[in-house]
Amino acid sequence: MEKISVAIRFRPSAAGDPPADRHWRVQDKSISLVGPGSGVSFAFDHVFDPSYTNAMVYDLLIKSIIQAAVDGFNGTAFAYGQTSSGKTFTMSGSEEEPGIIPLAVEDVFRTTKMTTDREFLIRVSYMEIYNEEINDLLTLGNQKLPIHESLERGFFVAGLREEIVNSAEQVFELLKHGEANRHFGETNMNARSSRSHTIFRMVIESSKRNPMNLGDVSNTDAIRVSVLNLVDLAGSERIAKTGAGGVRLKEGKHINKSLMILGNVINKLSESGRQRGHIPYRDSKLTRILQPALGGNSKTSIICTVAPEEVHIEETRGTLQFASRAKRITNCAQVNEILTDAALLKRQKLEIEELRRKLQGSHSEILEQVILKQRNDMHKSELERERLAMELEEERKARETLELCIKEQQRKIQNLSSLSISSYNTSISTQQKVNSTIMFDELSVSRSDVFRTPNFKAMADDFVVKRPSSFKTVDSNPILENFDNTADEDLWMQLNKGCITDLDTLQMTPNMKHQSLPSLEMSLEPSVDDKISSKRHHSLETDCGFDREQLEALREKCTIRERECSLLREEKASLVEALSLSKQDNEQFRAQKEELLKELNTEKQKMKELKEEIRQFSLAFHQREGLLTSIYTKSKAMMENLNVSKVSIPEVCDS
Numbered sequence: 001m002e003k004i005s006v007a008i009r010f011r012p013s014a015a016g017d018p019p020a021d022r023h024w025r026v027q028d029k030s031i032s033l034v035g036p037g038s039g040v041s042f043a044f045d046h047v048f049d050p051s052y053t054n055a056m057v058y059d060l061l062i063k064s065i066i067q068a069a070v071d072g073f074n075g076t077a078f079a080y081g082q083t084s085s086g087k088t089f090t091m092s093g094s095e096e097e098p099g100i101i102p103l104a105v106e107d108v109f110r111t112t113k114m115t116t117d118r119e120f121l122i123r124v125s126y127m128e129i130y131n132e133e134i135n136d137l138l139t140l141g142n143q144k145l146p147i148h149e150s151l152e153r154g155f156f157v158a159g160l161r162e163e164i165v166n167s168a169e170q171v172f173e174l175l176k177h178g179e180a181n182r183h184f185g186e187t188n189m190n191a192r193s194s195r196s197h198t199i200f201r202m203v204i205e206s207s208k209r210n211p212m213n214l215g216d217v218s219n220t221d222a223i224r225v226s227v228l229n230l231v232d233l234a235g236s237e238r239i240a241k242t243g244a245g246g247v248r249l250k251e252g253k254h255i256n257k258s259l260m261i262l263g264n265v266i267n268k269l270s271e272s273g274r275q276r277g278h279i280p281y282r283d284s285k286l287t288r289i290l291q292p293a294l295g296g297n298s299k300t301s302i303i304c305t306v307a308p309e310e311v312h313i314e315e316t317r318g319t320l321q322f323a324s325r326a327k328r329i330t331n332c333a334q335v336n337e338i339l340t341d342a343a344l345l346k347r348q349k350l351e352i353e354e355l356r357r358k359l360q361g362s363h364s365e366i367l368e369q370v371i372l373k374q375r376n377d378m379h380k381s382e383l384e385r386e387r388l389a390m391e392l393e394e395e396r397k398a399r400e401t402l403e404l405c406i407k408e409q410q411r412k413i414q415n416l417s418s419l420s421i422s423s424y425n426t427s428i429s430t431q432q433k434v435n436s437t438i439m440f441d442e443l444s445v446s447r448s449d450v451f452r453t454p455n456f457k458a459m460a461d462d463f464v465v466k467r468p469s470s471f472k473t474v475d476s477n478p479i480l481e482n483f484d485n486t487a488d489e490d491l492w493m494q495l496n497k498g499c500i501t502d503l504d505t506l507q508m509t510p511n512m513k514h515q516s517l518p519s520l521e522m523s524l525e526p527s528v529d530d531k532i533s534s535k536r537h538h539s540l541e542t543d544c545g546f547d548r549e550q551l552e553a554l555r556e557k558c559t560i561r562e563r564e565c566s567l568l569r570e571e572k573a574s575l576v577e578a579l580s581l582s583k584q585d586n587e588q589f590r591a592q593k594e595e596l597l598k599e600l601n602t603e604k605q606k607m608k609e610l611k612e613e614i615r616q617f618s619l620a621f622h623q624r625e626g627l628l629t630s631i632y633t634k635s636k637a638m639m640e641n642l643n644v645s646k647v648s649i650p651e652v653c654d655s
Contacts, residue, residue: 005301006327007046007061008320011086013308024308024316031320033313042320044327050308054093057303058103065228065299066104069204070111070120072224072335076231076293077104080259080322081305082315083235084189090303091232092179100303101200101230105171108202108228121205123162124171126178129285130196131254136161137178137198147288152338154227155291162203175200185248187237194234195251197258197286202228222337222347229293233259233286236315258284263322269295270328299333302326348603352596355589371582378575385568392561399554406547413540 008031010024025032026049032041048057065075077100079087093099112120126137127145136142138161145159165171183195207223234255261284268279281291293300304323306316339347 001330001332002299004326004329004331005045005061006323007048007057007301007303008042008044008323009048009052009057009086009090009303009305010050010308011089011305012050033317042324044323054090054097054099055103057090058100061301061303062100062104063107065301066107067111068299068333069202069226069228070108070115070206072206072226072337073333074227074292074298074336076229076290076298076300077303078229078231078233078290078293079303079305080233080262081235081319082307082312083187083193083237085235085305085307085312085319087235087303087305088194088232090305091230101175101232102168102172104228104230105175105202106168108204109168112204112206115206117209118206119209121164122166123164123203123205124174125157125160125162125201125203126174126198127157127160127201128182128196128198129258129289130183131251132258132285134160134285135181135196137181138163138174140181147285154297155289157289183251185251187248189237194232195248195255197234197255198232199289200230200232202230204228222339225336225338227292229290231290236318238315258286261287262290265294266322266326266329270325293331295329295331297333297336298331300331348596348599352600355593355596371579371586374575374579374582378572378579381568381572381575385565385572388561388565388568392558392565395554395558395561399551399558402547402551402554406544406551409540409544409547413537413544416537416540 025034026047029045029047030041030043031047046060062077065077069075079090079100081087089099091099091101093102108122112122128135128137133143134145134147134157136145136159142159142161145157147155148158149155163170163174165174178198178200182198184192185195187193204226205223236256236259237252239249239252261280264280264283265287268276271277279295281287281294287294292298302323304319306312306319308316
């Protein structure tokens with residue numbers, strides 16, 4: 001990035017007018033107005049007073065651009081100012097004092113001759129913009145040419161004649177021819193006023209010498225193509241001062257319009273990036289052709305010419321403001337190269353070698369180290385996952401074993417509980433049987449007392465009413481199926497088991513009170529076996545609770561292990577994905593390497609074919625040269641013979 005170089009040049013004062021320092025104060029590289037309206041100062045790269053010649057202006061401002069154009073950079077130099085301020089004199093000069101254009105032409109050819117390591121081809125063209133129409137000054141009738149744009153050539157004028165030149169003298173002849181076709185006119189301010197903008201363009205192509213030297217790896221330079229524009233702008237003018245009318249008035253309107261658009265472009269480019277907005281390059285043919293020179297790919301210098309007279313103070317102030325804004329514009333100039341087949345092949349070879357070094361060098365080692373590290377990490381995570389899986393499986397087995405033990409203990413507890421309950425029931429039933437037997441005995445005794453009368457006489461033991469001893473057993477008592485209000489003999493026989501009772505001997509005691517039966521009290525105190533079984537039951541319940549706590553702890557550990565296992569699975573998945581990406585990158589590098597090798601082989605084959613064609617062409621050329629040499633020798637001999645014969649014929653005639 002570099003700023004546009006801007007210089008101010010004062011032309012000499014007209015006869016009878018005061019000098020320039022009467023109205024303008026020049027201090028080093030700044031200019032300020034003297035008198036009313038003073039206080040504003042303008043700073044520039046150079047300020048040339050009337051004592052500076054065209055050669056001095058060229059050396060200080062333009063010479064570096066010419067050298068850069070020979071080296072492959074685009075360059076532009078143009079003069080801007082009001083009419084009759086010295087623009088055409090600065091650019092074209094005179095026979096006694098050449099201007100910037102002839103000095104630049106001579107400098108271009110002098111520099112190309114001094115550059116021995118490159119070959120140059122120079123083409124020139126000369127055009128004018130007259131009433132917003134582009135005309136070719138080197139060809140009459142070649143007018144109203146369009147502007148096109150392409151990636152290879154940038155902005156160019158289609159149909160414009162370009163002449164290949166080998167010397168400065170050829171260029172001067174073309175310039176003389178073009179100046180004869182340029183539009184000039186007479187106004188009140190200038191007897192020979194330029195009525196159009198002219199652009200003299202030089203296209204400089206250069207390439208390394210001996211481009212077929214493939215052994216030199218450093219010889220990879222392409223063809224450099226630079227464009228040098230030397231522009232002489234028509235001057236801005238006021239109709240009141242020029243007195244223009246008719247055709248001159250129309251010409252002045254177009255000139256002022258194109259210069260106004262140029263000023264708008266300069267204003268937009270001088271603003272900051274956020275406030276810049278749209279730049280109206282396409283509003284004028286001049287700004288569209290000069291687009292690379294204004295904020296683009298070019299080294300640019302602007303010479304603003306001013307008139308020192310007091311009557312032109314306002315025009316001079318406007319010119320200084322234009323120059324001050326143009327000084328803030330930055331360009332981005334770079335070398336312009338066009339790759340030929342040979343240069344492209346060499347550049348591709350270097351790129352292939354660089355890729356090969358990258359693949360075989362540190363980049364490949366780093367990539368392999370990364371892949372190896374990822375593989376090791378994945379292997380470690382796999383081992384850790386297997387270890388956790390084994391621990392998890394062992395914990396599951398231990399949990400299953402513990403659950404089986406708990407179930408077995410619960411089953412034992414249930415068996416013991418059922419056993420203790422059954423033993424308890426058995427003991428209760430046994431006690432009830434014993435108590436019932438005792439109660440029955442007591443009941444039988446009491447009954448014998450109840451049925452005894454006061455006048456009862458003692459009876460023998462074998463009394464018929466006495467029950468047999470088998471009646472004391474509860475199980476031997478007969479079970480009566482039907483009970484009625486009247487007892488028959490069969491029922492009595494059944495109750496007494498065949499014994500006959502003498503009812504006359506039985507007497508009932510009147511008003512006998514019923515004797516209450518003794519209450520049955522059963523002993524339900526637990527036995528010794530019940531105490532042992534309860535203690536064992538309590539111990540089993542304690543063990544079961546402890547086993548449950550261990551089971552809960554194992555479940556928590558199992559949950560933690562499962563979480564760790566899931567995290568390791570995710571880490572493994574990420575490592576696998578990174579490894580796959582690394583493999584894909586490696587595959588892409590390999591594919592690019594193979595493609596480059598294929599392209600290299602193709603280019604080598606093309607180069608071999610080209611060499612073969614060149615060899616055949618050289619053989620044919622040598623054959624033609626030999627043939628031409630032989631023809632030339634024969635013709636020379638024939639001419640000598642003819643001369644001899646001509647000499648001999650007069651002698652014969654004289655004799």
